[in-house]
Amino acid sequence: MSNYTENELAKDLENQEYKFGFTSDIESDTIEKGLSEDVIRFISAKKEEPEWLLEYRLTAYRGWLEMTEPEWAHVHYKKPDFQDISYYSAPNQTKKYESWDDVDPEMKATMAKLGISMEEQKRLTGVAVDFVMDSVSVATSFKSKLKELGIIFCSFSEAVQEYPELVRANMGTVVPHTDNYYAALNSAVFTDGSFCYIPKGVRCPMELSTYFRINQGGTGQFERTLVVADEGSYVSYLEGCTAPQRDENQLHAAVVELIAKDNAEIKYSTVQNWYPGDKNGLGGIFNFVTKRGICGTRSKISWTQVETGSAVTWKYPSCILKGDYSIGEFYSVAVTNNYQQADTGTKMIHLGKGTKSTIISKGISAGKSQNSYRGLVQIHKNADNARNFSQCDSLLMTDECGAHTFPYIECKNSSAKIEHEATTSKIGEDQIFYCLQRGISEEKAIGLIVNGYCKEVLNQLPMEFAVEAQKLLTISLEGSVG
């Protein structure tokens, strides 16, 4: 699968601690902690937003005040104090960069540490990157090249300014601000994110990528991503996340909306490596994310995620299969170690005829962590001949961790065909002994076995991401067999 050698892996393994735990010394424009209508007005004014968007935010906020935090997930954590978070933090630079050369050297250094050298990306891989630090999108590459094809790929704020009608027509149509507690919060206070529009019949020639980074202490990150693929178009979108090591818990509450019009295809891949907290469970990111896509006729949305980070993860990338013969896919690897908790899965809502969904979920639990798969397959009464296949596998690395599977199936059409397979296994001592006997060290053996176990999912990722994900898996499980 890769030309990434085992020696490189060995080098990576030497660096066992969370390697993105640095902070960058970039001056930020951060507002006082606390949440109120005034704060929301401040954010909106700061971003020079149109009136309708401020109204949207305020409506969401007022709704949120009436809501209560969901408790049904199989996770335990101290509820965030929403008055103790700063809702706006932007790297202190006002102008938008005309070219890469104008970017603050400190910022460039940060990106280099994250492994996104824009210059190299430009030359070698042909990935267009939008970089979101704390709350603000700081750089988007390849913009002009994409523009020739009519593709819009920019920060969310820029889209609000440049393409307000496009944003207004689509935003909140898949994840309304009334959807859930964290989606409502995000709708009220989101500061930036990415926007992408692929015109009719256009096949986006490169991977589009957003890199999210929480840098500032005491802040939360609330970004929105909106991807609209017009009829017959195709786009592959990548999302990566990291954050510095801090003793406090930081909140990340994002909303991602995907709209695949008739005959369009969106492939959305995430490698989530937010700081998971230390080995005693101190600190780490609370990752409460709402991701959902809606499919037109014969369109397809495919979610692939590799989740290794965050102290608590709560996320269910979902597909509303509204159009006839549309397809939804969910491929997931979720790794939890130490005291991490993950409650993740998907929802496949079959509305149209002949709709099809596939769910492949691989959970890996180590340390004292808890890892849950929660999925809903819903077949509505008009969804004739809908099909679903779900496979949920859990791999346990120690005796102290937990793996849980909560599959929900609701079927209102008797022509549906639904299959569900689930396995739970403990990493085999026989497998490890076999590797050791061939001269392979225990760490590498675990890396091999775990990557093999996740192969079906990793194969769905674009090449550069797959290599990155392989390394991450191995590093996350360092020394975790017991």
Place this chain on the structure above:
Amino acid sequence: MITIKNLHATINGKEILKGLNLTVNAGEIHAIMGPNGAGKSTLASVLAGREDYEVTEGTVDFDGTDLLEMDTEDRAREGLFLAFQYPVEIPGVSNINFLRTAINEIREYKGKEAMSAKEFMAMVREKSALVELDPKLASRSVNEGFSGGEKKRNEIFQMAMLEPKLSILDETDSGLDIDALRIVANGVNTLKSDKNATIIITHYQRLLDHIIPDFVHVLYDGKIVKTGPKELALELEEKGYDWIKEEMAL
């Protein structure tokens, strides 16, 4: 090559090896035969360094170093190879990736540079032909969906790739049909040199029709109780192990 003296080993507190002595020199092939439960597979596991077993007494010298002091992976890197009685499946990990990792770990241990992809692939082609292993199997996941015979041939293929000093074949002949047996034997014979040695653990004499041992040992109740030339295997086949038991009782 290897000198085993007064080896005692237990599993879950039960003593299986009860003072085993064995010396194998470079260039030799030794066959160890014995009835079920005599301790044949235990010997293989103890030498390879399986954690479930505890060595309570005795020494094992492997080419001048104390084998029992070494970690499992270092024993392998020093050239000890075990062909498993029940080869393990590792889903999703290709045979090629598995072997390349192993070879490069061993090379790194010895302070050598990693093998180039080209060199490695050439070696795969050469060695897979030796055991008539379908090259397609080399790209498949380790032992997953392999037939019994393919698994055993894959063990010999790995042995050929890793070029060990001492190979221990644990019941490699079990479950093989005549053709597979011939192929496996041919592999072992081709790999034989005056620098390496082989210990063949087996129940039956039939493998020894194809691989001619220099010595045949009878393992009974945790000890080597009889050693002889290759003809001893035929005698055992004819008379059964009861003959040994009777002789022991005398």
